[in-house]
Amino acid sequence: MNSAKPKNRISRRIFWILFFVLAALALSLFLGRYPRLFLTPFSALKEDELARNLVLHLRFPRILAAFLLGMVLSAAGSVFQMIFRNPLVDSGFLGVSQGAAFGASLAIVFLHGSTMAVQGCAAGFAFIGLAASYSLARRFPLSDWVLRLILAGIAVAALFSAGTGALKYLADPQRQLPDITFWLLGGLWGITWRDIGHLLPIVVPCLTVIVLMRWRLNLLSLRDETSFSLGVAPGRERLVLLIAAAAATAAAVSKAGSIAWVGLIVPHIARRLVGSDAKRSVPVSMLLGGLFVLFCDDLARILLSGEIPLGILTSLFGTSIFLILLLRRGLKV
């Protein structure tokens, strides 16, 4: 059969992606600036208690958090792109990311910026962003549901961005403004096993829903009448997937701050490597997203003695890949 050869090629690619993921996870444990720059020797784990504690209680949860964050953002990006039949959207649409940014800034300015307040407000407002976009879209007198959602999302995102701008203006320039700026740039410093414990109960069920329903995304990317004729309940199934994607994103960004470009660019790379069928492209996108954020976070903690905000690195590499794909016509828009 003439499709047998590409299928073999795709299987080989998936094998290599899995190999790189496992290798990167293992290698990242030994990458850092203590006890010496770059590679931590294996012997140090036996002899140096501080090094062992650092690897087990700081580096390990941080690596997991980076990988989870990448998986969440890429899975959400895939879901948003396919549901909105638009390869250029991600969780920034529907006001999810902007809602989170506004919530975090609000907590920093008015709630003394405690970790719990910042994370709680970020997650809460991410959901308010989604709910506001959804209910606004229902009231627009336009027939195309996707267009309505995108327009509502743009308006809600712009409102939250204006709100974040106002909060930055009100913030104490000495104490609060740097905190807001740092949160908006995103990063995973200070992640502990407790944070992972907070993340997993939300992220795992949401990602499970997305992975189990991934083939339905193909159906939802068709016109509503067509998917309806195939027995799909387009409105209901879309809502389930949107809530799963938004909840996972809200949980992840509440810990990590704004991390741009991952959800937009990684699903494109996945589709290029294994084809557009969501049955393959969604899990591969999640693995590649985890790999991408892990790579950026490794650089963020190693390159300089001070931390480089993760969002700067994901944007830097994300835009570079975006431009390369555009120039090589690998990006179909």
Next chain:
Amino acid sequence: MMKERALLTTESLRFSYGPRKPEVLRGISMKIRESSITALLGPNGSGKTTLLNLLLGWNSASGGKLELAGRPISAFSRRERSRMIGLVPQEEPMSFELDVLDYVLLGRAPYLDLLETPGASDRHAAREVLDRLGLMGVLGRRVTALSGGEQQLVSLARALVQDPSLLLLDEPLSHLDISNTQRILKILLDLKSGGKTMLFTTHDPNAAAAVADTVILLRKGRLVATGPMEKTLTSDTLSATYGTHVEVIRAGGRILIPLHMEGRNENKSGEYPRM
């Protein structure tokens, strides 16, 4: 001989987009027999696609009766209905480049559970339909890379893998050249002999005359005429439907509807000039 059992019947069907909106379809009563081809004709904006969406169950009628196999369409579950009625839309904008096989496999959705993905038997069914439509050569190609005619065939294959009793086709011949038009019409005739029932909308009365058993003529959301093709496709009914003079030529058991151009191609004997 055609079977007389009606697969789908409507009685005084009405539809409007809201309680205070004007009715876009009114008084639609018709019958679609099993194993037959019905052509739905009417000018732009006459409500053809709206009627198709009503029959599909996508829109709900604001009044009247709509029965599928003797049961109200609202009594069917989503899954039951999707196994009985398939849709080939006029255009399927593809935002993502699915391979032909992956795209055609979407037609198996009515037979899969919510969390299930297509398996070997679904792939077998898809290959069988692709083979029947002569599409095995494009199996691994991207749908977006195909020609207009091939894309229309692939869309038809996706609906056939669904194995519905009734196939609704929204302008399946638009943008097609003569060769592809004939290819699609031939496939419709083959499907009819295989027991399928089809309803297609078209702007081409000649296509209706070529394959349809029954014709439905719509104008401004109202039924102008419906009935057997030979009796219904007349100069009077077509002229009333399109609001312009339409000539119908009957020759050797065939019905031809030429474009009527004032002062051109007219000949006194009234016979259609033979090339």
